[in-house]
Amino acid sequence: MSDTNLKRIVIEPVTRVEGHGKVSLLLDEKNNIKQARLHIVEFRGFERFIVGRPYWEVPVLVQRLCGICPVSHHLAAAKAMDIIAGVDELTPTAEKMRRLMHYGQMFQSHALHFFHLCSPDLLFGFDADPAIRNVIGVAQKFPELAVQGVMMRKYGQEIIKVTAGKKIHGTGAIPGGINKNLSIAERDALLKDIDQMVDWSVAVVKIAKDYTLDNVELAKTFGTFDSNHLGFVREDGAMDLYHGNLRAVDKDGNKIFDQVDYKNYLDYIVEEVKDWSYMKFPFIKSIGPENGWYRVGPLSRVNICDFIDTPLAEKERKEFMAITNGKPNNMTLAYHWTRMIEILHSIEKIKELLNDPDLQGTDLVKKGKRRAEAVGLIEAPRGTLFHHYKVDENDQVTMANLIVSTTNNNTPMNTAVQKVAEQHLSGKPEITEGLLNHIEVAIRAYDPCLSCATHAMGKMPLIVSLFDHKGDLIDKKAKE
């Protein structure tokens, strides 16, 4: 298709998401959408520059993929490095400290997304004035809600701090275990506010639920499409965000595969390369690139699990599944509701863990016989996160393959962008800011962490720029 007669609109940067992305829209002379794409415009190159590093460094190093969910990368890498270190099962203290860290991460990240990034769309409307359509606007108009959001996120960050050493880029998990336990003083400080956090979590599920139900006609269509769903579940089918086996279902809930040991992920998942994004497009191998793509994250996890093992979240899950008669829910906007079900589940898990005396145990690290290759997976806030490493006899990493949560959602986000562009922009005489924000609302539902997703090496058409000591550009050469 030649785009010479087409009009180009670019949303750049995509805001109120974590990271760097842009949307390009091509419209014909009647403003009909010809093409709508989400481009990932950054690359950083982690998979390559990890090579050569000592394996014990990796759980700390890969956190820098992401400042929003560093814990997820930290733990996925640590799980892989446990295997490299020859440890199949951690001590109860180590396993539970890591779980506490992970649920703290889930709690803060979901709070961040809901209150700081997406609530302005839900509270003020998708085409509200951009001057107020942000967390500051929320703080001014709904101060109580804003404070609640800030305090919930803070609580999650405090949990990360006491388990990982600091709030962002901590060092808690090490191959074979953990480097600290939870002191009684730390535990008691967290227990002081736990009931308040549970109450606020129940309240915020209600906000997300009421929003969806009040706007159910919109939710049924807004960026909505059928898809497969992927994630992992415990052996008994329960939601488990820290560890489990892979399960994939189709749009109707039929299982594509189930209880797959994730170390065999190469038999199931591949990633397609397209020339217009640095982010690859994963799909299920047996189905193929056309129809094998899938969604991950809160919506998929609630869709695929058989039950949630904490009572308040399970009650909410049942209510959620009832609106689609137990079948998977394929509404993009339903991500928000399920994300809040997970926030409730996470705080219930945190409460359970804080009351567990194993966290004061002193047996922190195990050792075993060194191995050469390992896969570590975790359910990060945004979905299933794959880390795969090979390590040589000199303890140096020789191969790293990362499929981050947001990469798994690449085709779904593009499908949502295309859908919303067709539904809301196509044929309009004027494309307003508010209309363009509709596209961002659809992207935001996935809580994309474009920061993580930029890890992959892109093609690097080279620009060499030469600067003088004052920082002035004196020469620039580009090479395709």
Next chain:
Amino acid sequence: MAKPKIATASLAGCFGCHMSVLDIDERILKLIELVDFDKSPIDDIKKFTGRCLVGLIEGGCANEENVHNLKYFRENCDILISVGDCAINGGLPAMRNNIPLKECLDEAYLNGPTVYNPSGKIPSDKEIPLCLDRVYPCHEVVKMDYHLPGCPPSADTIWEALVALLNNKPLDLPYELIKYD
């Protein structure tokens, strides 16, 4: 009198420094009484609406878009601050600086264990920006006025720096806030 404006940007970083800004927690309510936010990923202001007193820059420069954005900030902000190690010295992304490009390219798009690429094409669309030969610290591209070290700098460091600048006081932070962690 109108409140001073603040803008923030994430170049080649991980958003951890922005997270650390949010870690000022309830003080954020105080901050928004003191300042207006202009261009920032936390709001939907995509182009500067006016002159800003302070620009906070996270991340170094890894592609032409980062350079363009950084210059745009320099033009529109009175005080520009490198926040965190990536802005100050390229940080972890600068680990790519001594890796041959072809190796990286082949690994990610041709040889990686999950790659499906029957056409053997590598991303090259005009919508995705050209990369720099290496990752540059911000002060090699434009003049930076202050540097707040750390990966990320703590919330207290960021808070104290902002409060001092907003009150027109010298930026004299105690050692524990500026030590490299």
